[in-house]
Amino acid sequence: MPGKAKRSEAPTTGNTVSVVDKANEPVQSGRFSWLRAGTTPDRLQLTAIAAVFIIVAVGVASWVLTDRLVNDTTEVATSTGEVLIATQQISASFAEADTAAAAVHLAGADGNREQRRLYEQAMDRATSSLEDVARVVGDDEISHQALQSIAGNTTDYAGLIDAARLASIQDLAAANSQLSQASALNRNEITSAVQQIADRARDRFDTQTQAPWYFVAIIALAIGLALLIVLHLRLSRQFRRVLNLPIALAAVVLLVMVIMSARGFANQQAAFNDAEEQAFDAIQVSEQIQQIAYRHRALGTSSILNGQNISADLTPLEDVLAASNGLFGQALSEASSTREVAAAEEIVARWDRYVIESDKLQGALRVDNAELAERIAQGSANAAFNGFNTSVEAALLDNREQFLGQLQTASDSLRWLRGLILLGSLLAALLTWWGFAERIGEYR
Amino acid sequence: MNRLTRRSFLAGSAASAALVGLAGCGGTAATETVSQSGSLRVLNWPDYIDSALVAQVEQQLALGISYEPLWDDNYVGQDLFGSQWDVVMPTNWLAAQYVQEGQVQRLPVEFIPNHKNIDPVFLTNNWDRGARFHMPWQSGITGIAYDPDKTGRELTSVADLFAPDLKGRVAMIGEMREAVGLVMLANGDDPGRPTIDQAENAYERILEADAAGQFHSWVFDDFATSLANGDVAASMAWSGNTVTLQEQNPNIKFVIPEEGAIQWFDTMVIPNGASNAKGAAEWMNAFYDPALAARNTEFVQYISPVLGVQDELRQLGAAGRSLADNPLLFPDDETRRRFFIWGGLDSSAAEQDLDDRFASLLPE
Numbered sequence: 166m167p168g169k170a171k172r173s174e175a176p177t178t179g180n181t182v183s184v185v186d187k188a189n190e191p192v193q194s195g196r197f198s199w200l201r202a203g204t205t206p207d208r209l210q211l212t213a214i215a216a217v218f219i220i221v222a223v224g225v226a227s228w229v230l231t232d233r234l235v236n237d238t239t240e241v242a243t244s245t246g247e248v249l250i251a252t253q254q255i256s257a258s259f260a261e262a263d264t265a266a267a268a269v270h271l272a273g274a275d276g277n278r279e280q281r282r283l284y285e286q287a288m289d290r291a292t293s294s295l296e297d298v299a300r301v302v303g304d305d306e307i308s309h310q311a312l313q314s315i316a317g318n319t320t321d322y323a324g325l326i327d328a329a330r331l332a333s334i335q336d337l338a339a340a341n342s343q344l345s346q347a348s349a350l351n352r353n354e355i356t357s358a359v360q361q362i363a364d365r366a367r368d369r370f371d372t373q374t375q376a377p378w379y380f381v382a383i384i385a386l387a388i389g390l391a392l393l394i395v396l397h398l399r400l401s402r403q404f405r406r407v408l409n410l411p412i413a414l415a416a417v418v419l420l421v422m423v424i425m426s427a428r429g430f431a432n433q434q435a436a437f438n439d440a441e442e443q444a445f446d447a448i449q450v451s452e453q454i455q456q457i458a459y460r461h462r463a464l465g466t467s468s469i470l471n472g473q474n475i476s477a478d479l480t481p482l483e484d485v486l487a488a489s490n491g492l493f494g495q496a497l498s499e500a501s502s503t504r505e506v507a508a509a510e511e512i513v514a515r516w517d518r519y520v521i522e523s524d525k526l527q528g529a530l531r532v533d534n535a536e537l538a539e540r541i542a543q544g545s546a547n548a549a550f551n552g553f554n555t556s557v558e559a560a561l562l563d564n565r566e567q568f569l570g571q572l573q574t575a576s577d578s579l580r581w582l583r584g585l586i587l588l589g590s591l592l593a594a595l596l597t598w599w600g601f602a603e604r605i606g607e608y609r
Numbered sequence: 610m611n612r613l614t615r616r617s618f619l620a621g622s623a624a625s626a627a628l629v630g631l632a633g634c635g636g637t638a639a640t641e642t643v644s645q646s647g648s649l650r651v652l653n654w655p656d657y658i659d660s661a662l663v664a665q666v667e668q669q670l671a672l673g674i675s676y677e678p679l680w681d682d683n684y685v686g687q688d689l690f691g692s693q694w695d696v697v698m699p700t701n702w703l704a705a706q707y708v709q710e711g712q713v714q715r716l717p718v719e720f721i722p723n724h725k726n727i728d729p730v731f732l733t734n735n736w737d738r739g740a741r742f743h744m745p746w747q748s749g750i751t752g753i754a755y756d757p758d759k760t761g762r763e764l765t766s767v768a769d770l771f772a773p774d775l776k777g778r779v780a781m782i783g784e785m786r787e788a789v790g791l792v793m794l795a796n797g798d799d800p801g802r803p804t805i806d807q808a809e810n811a812y813e814r815i816l817e818a819d820a821a822g823q824f825h826s827w828v829f830d831d832f833a834t835s836l837a838n839g840d841v842a843a844s845m846a847w848s849g850n851t852v853t854l855q856e857q858n859p860n861i862k863f864v865i866p867e868e869g870a871i872q873w874f875d876t877m878v879i880p881n882g883a884s885n886a887k888g889a890a891e892w893m894n895a896f897y898d899p900a901l902a903a904r905n906t907e908f909v910q911y912i913s914p915v916l917g918v919q920d921e922l923r924q925l926g927a928a929g930r931s932l933a934d935n936p937l938l939f940p941d942d943e944t945r946r947r948f949f950i951w952g953g954l955d956s957s958a959a960e961q962d963l964d965d966r967f968a969s970l971l972p973e
Contacts, residue, residue: 277946278799279733282802283733544942548728552727552729555740
């Protein structure tokens with residue numbers, strides 16, 4: 166029988182078999198006897214259990230945080246972002262419908278079928294966007310209530326527009342009143358309900374996209390990694406081996422997890438930033454431009470109905486758009502590519518054309534030539550405004566696609582992270598246990 | 610001057626459907642990358658450009674241009690959506706299909722500063738608001754041309770094509786969207802936003818009149834010959850060909866029916882596989898320069914979709930001034946409000962089915 170090795174001594178070579186002197190071991194009993202482990206294998210076993218426990222705990226904590234991050238990001242991409250876009254589409258569609266309805270009204274009963282078609286198409290888009298919001302808004306009760314309110318008001322709005330169209334054949338005053346009621350319904354009730362949904366979506370967007378708490382997950386993983394490095398160094402020293410392969414592999418796995426989670430998070434945040442700075446800000450500016458333009462057009466239409474020149478009311482609106490620090494300048498500065506710059510420049514060029522026609526229209530009213538003013542409104546001003554509006558719409562469509570695309574990129578950047586954290590943690594724990602088991606086995 | 614024969618085609622709309630089907634196999638979604646290799650390959654309708662302008666643009670862009678006047682809406686030639694063509698010019702309804710199916714690229718507008726010169730009337734199509742995927746080439750009106758000596762009266766309405774006194778002396782254009790669209794107007798419907806029921810009603814009306822011998826023939830650009838020869842007294846007609854016909858026979862009249870007329874346009878698109886999308890964009894930009902576009906209008910005599918062409922034409926001498934004052938090329942606002950661009954049925958399958966049944970009315 167070979168001589169006994171001292172229990173406290175490390176094996177001198179890799180081939181040495183440790184033999185535990187069971188007779189000399191202290192008697193251990195009771196619930197916490199493992200805490201009083203005295204032998205090297207017991208201490209190693211205890212350390213292994215603690216290390217595995219810590220790694221599992223780190224993994225669980227990271228997985229929980231990653232799960233929340235992925236869920237929030239997915240919700241931004243599939244719900245919150247779409248709600249934000251769809252609510253803007255609803256506002257724009259109602260404003261366009263209102264403008265087209267006024268133009269139809271101006272032309273008399275069914276006198277301008279192109280504008281009638283534009284009105285119907287705008288209402289179709291508004292309805293479709295409402296359905297989109299209802300589909301993706303989730304279980305937000307307040308948003309659903311607002312949607313119900315919009316749906317009811319949309320029916321009333323369309324009814325008033327239709328009634329105005331029919332009334333205009335016989336009773337122009339009544340028709341004017343109904344058109345005004347419809348516009349007021351749009352401006353007050355519908356717009357505020359849409360804004361309510363948009364505001365709530367914006368709040369969710371901010372909450373879901375800002376995730377500084379995720380650093381906790383990365384730090385936890387880094388702590389796990391540091392622990393494994395320390396353990397590896399200690400085992401190397403204790404067993405005089407440079408490498409404990411399983412624990413080294415476990416450290417590599419954790420290192421990969423740290424890198425991948427940091428990289429995924431950074432990519433997600435970068436994609437969100439791009440979505441906001443390159444697309445959403447541009448969307449908001451374009452939407453403001455559109456709203457100001459619709460207001461300008463609506464005032465122009467009213468001026469014809471009232472037979473009054475309102476140039477003084479229109480100029481401030483034009484300044485909001487075209488002044489050196491106006492919305493057009495902002496749109497150009499928000500443009501993030503030469504293509505977007507080109508689109509913004511086209512918007513400005515088409516607005517300038519519309520303003521020329523609007524000036525002609527107001528000029529006709531100034532000299533009490535209502536017939537000429539109406540002809541301009543129905544003809545060249547109408548065409549110029551449609552050109553402007555569709556160019557804004559085209560830019561908005563591009564920006565909306567860009568926005569949703571970048572949200573999807575954010576979501577994609579985290580696609581494998583949840584699974585990686587789960588499997589990586591388990592693998593690291595198993596490898597750690599294996600690494601300790603090897604050394605314990607050497608003792609036994 | 611070489612006159613256009615824009616529509617010397619119709620091999621059968623099934624071929625068009627096959628083309629769309631093939632295209633659907635090879636295409637991808639609109640891409641943001643802008644290819645720019647090799648010469649520029651342009652596929653257009655026959656006699657639809659002043660060839661001197663091709664040479665001028667070639668020099669201006671310092672780009673080799675291969676220009677082929679072989680297109681029609683049933684083009685089933687070589688690989689359209691592969692890499693063979695950079696610009697093709699389908700009619701609006703077919704372009705709408707291409708856009709909806711993702712067969713064509715988003716226009717790289719950064720190379721098309723003249724995109725702002727598109728007439729707004731072409732920007733409100735529901736299938737491509739703001740013209741992000743297409744740029745109209747030329748546009749025309751489908752109305753009624755007639756010889757007053759043969760009709761014995763003025764024609765003012767689509768209903769006149771169905772009048773008993775003209776039985777057997779009317780030619781109809783064999784393009785479904787124009788014929789059905791025009792009759793929809795007579796029925797009080799809007800072809801800019803057609804429903805299946807409305808289109809079917811119009812088709813039935815055509816079918817019944819055809820069975821009753823109301824129509825002498827189904828025609829395309831040969832309607833002008835039929836009118837000139839006196840084979841028919843009246844015909845559905847294209848404005849551009851009628852302008853040409855009137856130069857030879859001033860007695861012929863073209864009328865925008867009181868119910869309205871169908872406006873169509875052929876439009877430039879960039880297939881997904883184009884290897885020189887940048888060149889395609891520069892070509893489009895060149896032809897949206899009002900001065901160049903005016904010279905092409907002088908040749909093709911259709912409605913230009915380019916703002917500013919009327920003013921440019923006035924600077925091209927007496928012939929140009931005459932065209933600038935021609936209401937068929939530059940209709941006033943009042944008239945333009947009576948133009949309707951086919952909006953497409955909600956169901957493309959239903960539209961294809963109607964197209965097929967309509968095609969069966971035409972002689973082999």
